[in-house]
Amino acid sequence: MIAKRHALVPLQADRRAAMKAIADVESHRVRGKYPYAQAFFRHLRGVRRITLRELRYFSPTLTDRELRGKKDNWLWAIDTLIESRGAGCWLPLPVDAGHALFPEMTFRYQERQRRQDSMRNEKYTRQRRKAASLRERTLQALRAQAEIALAFHTPSTVGSWLSHWADCGVPEYELESMLMRWIQRFPTLSRWYSWPGEPLWRVVDDIAHTARSASSSLQAIDRWLIPNKLTLAI
Numbered sequence: 001m002i003a004k005r006h007a008l009v010p011l012q013a014d015r016r017a018a019m020k021a022i023a024d025v026e027s028h029r030v031r032g033k034y035p036y037a038q039a040f041f042r043h044l045r046g047v048r049r050i051t052l053r054e055l056r057y058f059s060p061t062l063t064d065r066e067l068r069g070k071k072d073n074w075l076w077a078i079d080t081l082i083e084s085r086g087a088g089c090w091l092p093l094p095v096d097a098g099h100a101l102f103p104e105m106t107f108r109y110q111e112r113q114r115r116q117d118s119m120r121n122e123k124y125t126r127q128r129r130k131a132a133s134l135r136e137r138t139l140q141a142l143r144a145q146a147e148i149a150l151a152f153h154t155p156s157t158v159g160s161w162l163s164h165w166a167d168c169g170v171p172e173y174e175l176e177s178m179l180m181r182w183i184q185r186f187p188t189l190s191r192w193y194s195w196p197g198e199p200l201w202r203v204v205d206d207i208a209h210t211a212r213s214a215s216s217s218l219q220a221i222d223r224w225l226i227p228n229k230l231t232l233a234i
Contacts, residue, residue, distance in 0.1 A: 017044035034075040036082035155211030188214035
């Protein structure tokens with residue numbers, strides 16, 4: 001048995017009336033003012049004159065007072081709704097006035113909304129990925145710059161390096177990793193030991209103090225280990 005929603009001829013009386021009204025108008029069997037509305041109620045209720053009783057099909061609580069002076073508005077809205085096969089639903093009709101008559105329009109609207117939501121989500125996802133990629137590239141560039149700058153410092157001057165890079169966006173743990181690799185190059189720090197959990201600024205102060213306390217010959221070797229013997233700068 002074919003389900004009602006898949007039937008070629010709608011089984012619901014109101015849907016049949018709407019389809020017949022469209023066929024009547026398109027075949028020129030109905031003319032005059034508001035032909036779709038007139039044909040719809042003739043097929044649905046068997047009437048030629050549309051009254052409050054008929055209009056209550058769309059708004060069951062509609063009163064004679066509310067209708068007074070606005071009947072043409074109602075008939076125009078119903079005519080437009082049926083002519084557009086549910087695509088145009090205007091006041092004073094309820095927003096769901098076409099759902100029963102044209103359920104396929106509801107499906108199309110929901111499907112269109114779903115596609116729009118999907119496209120919007122995809123757009124935001126691309127934007128987030130682009131922003132994340134940009135942040136990562138920026139961070140990579142900062143890491144490289146910080147490590148290059150560190151290479152031109154001795155243990156005695158490393159404090160100025162930290163002062164510059166501490167607030168430049170490179171995480172502190174990454175600066176600390178750079179520092180631990182850099183320390184291994186210098187003889188003045190061969191016996192230096194860092195206590196776990198020490199703040200990085202204190203570690204750097206301790207490094208500088210240790211280097212300055214070393215012999216002048218070891219400090220000279222530290223200076224000779226700087227690439228190209230350039231003037232020390234951040």
